[in-house]
Amino acid sequence: MSAAVKHISHNRDNRKILLVGDVGRAFSDVNALTGARSEICADMGQAIDTTADNSFAVIAVVMSGISAGLSSGLKALRDNCDSKIVLLAQMYEEPIAIQLVGSTNNGTNLADDYFICPLGADGFYESVMADRGPSVAGPAPSATVDTTTETRIRHLERLATEDDLTSLKNRRYIWEFSRQIIEYARKENGRVTLLVFDIDDFKRYNDVYGHCTGDEILKQAAVLMRRCCRSHDVVGRIGGDEFAVIFWDDPQRK
Numbered sequence: 190m191s192a193a194v195k196h197i198s199h200n201r202d203n204r205k206i207l208l209v210g211d212v213g214r215a216f217s218d219v220n221a222l223t224g225a226r227s228e229i230c231a232d233m234g235q236a237i238d239t240t241a242d243n244s245f246a247v248i249a250v251v252m253s254g255i256s257a258g259l260s261s262g263l264k265a266l267r268d269n270c271d272s273k274i275v276l277l278a279q280m281y282e283e284p285i286a287i288q289l290v291g292s293t294n295n296g297t298n299l300a301d302d303y304f305i306c307p308l309g310a311d312g313f314y315e316s317v318m319a320d321r322g323p324s325v326a327g328p329a330p331s332a333t334v335d336t337t338t339e340t341r342i343r344h345l346e347r348l349a350t351e352d353d354l355t356s357l358k359n360r361r362y363i364w365e366f367s368r369q370i371i372e373y374a375r376k377e378n379g380r381v382t383l384l385v386f387d388i389d390d391f392k393r394y395n396d397v398y399g400h401c402t403g404d405e406i407l408k409q410a411a412v413l414m415r416r417c418c419r420s421h422d423v424v425g426r427i428g429g430d431e432f433a434v435i436f437w438d439d440p441q442r443k
Contacts, residue, residue, distance in 0.1 A: 204318065207243075207272070209236040210251030214306065215277040221310035233262035240269040247317045250300075251277045252286065263289065263299040275317060276303040280366040281373050281437070284421040305350070354404060355411035358425035363433050366423055370437050382436040391430035 206227045213219050222229065228245070230236040233255055240248065248266055252259065266274060278286040286303035293299070304313065350362040358366070367383065374381045388394075388410060395403040407430065414424045414432065423435040 205245050206314065206317065207236060207239065207245040207248045208251070209233060209248065209255075210277075211254050212251060214253045214279070215251045215308060216310050216313070217307040218310050226314060233258065233265075237262065237265045237269060240266060240272070244270065245272045247273045247275060249275050249277055249313075249317070252282045253279055260289065260292070260299060267297055267299065273302075273317070274300045276300050277306050277308065278303050279306055279369055279373070280362070281370045284439075352426040355408055355426050357411050357414070357432070358423055360425065360427040363423065363425040363427055363435070367435060370435065374437065379438040384434040384436065385427070386432055388430040
């Protein structure tokens with residue numbers, strides 16, 4: 190059986206994505222997922238059975254709702270096929286996603302990458318397929334094109350969530366993360382603390398020493414804030430010299 194599975198999974202020309210879980214939690218345009226380019230499995234068990242008989246370019250797993258047994262499910266998918274596996278995570282699930290991408294099963298990562306939801310179907314498809322590189326029979330130049338596309342997409346993702354000057358999370362990210370984590374905390378009886386503050390007399394520093402010095406102060410302040418917070422806490426710049434930190438229950442300590 191294992192030999193047959195490996196033979197099926199080596200079909201590199203396959204351009205189809207297997208989506209696992211509640212896709213409504215991951216995509217803003219769920220209706221765009223229908224068609225020849227994707228197939229949906231409601232749960233991990235169904236996905237494991239499906240990959241035993243079918244080949245997919247990418248397997249995308251919606252983390253929300255599959256927290257129990259997620260690691261074992263990913264191991265089973267790895268054993269079934271050699272498809273690229275990506276995780277679709279809510280903002281508050283990012284620490285777990287990072288850990289799973291770094292975890293190994295017999296020397297192989299449980300997951301290859303993760304994306305923060307909500308996502309657009311077309312942009313997601315373009316990103317994950319570009320990152321796979323050319324098929325076995327494909328022309329070599331496409332590798333450069335695909336890599337360039339993936340780099341641009343990742344750059345745009347950073348622009349959408351990070352502050353250019355400090356590399357902290359930006360106002361938009363803080364707002365959306367706050368909404369998600371408060372909703373999550375209500376369901377799970379968790380705790381969330383929001384700290385908002387600014388730098389005293391920052392305008393005077395700018396006026397006396399110039400904007401370049403002011404920018405350097407903001408960068409150094411960002412470094413200090415990160416050092417004072419836990420790895421899963423969210424630190425952001427919400428405007429000017431105003432910052433926000435979201436402290437919340439560590440998802441790994443339940």
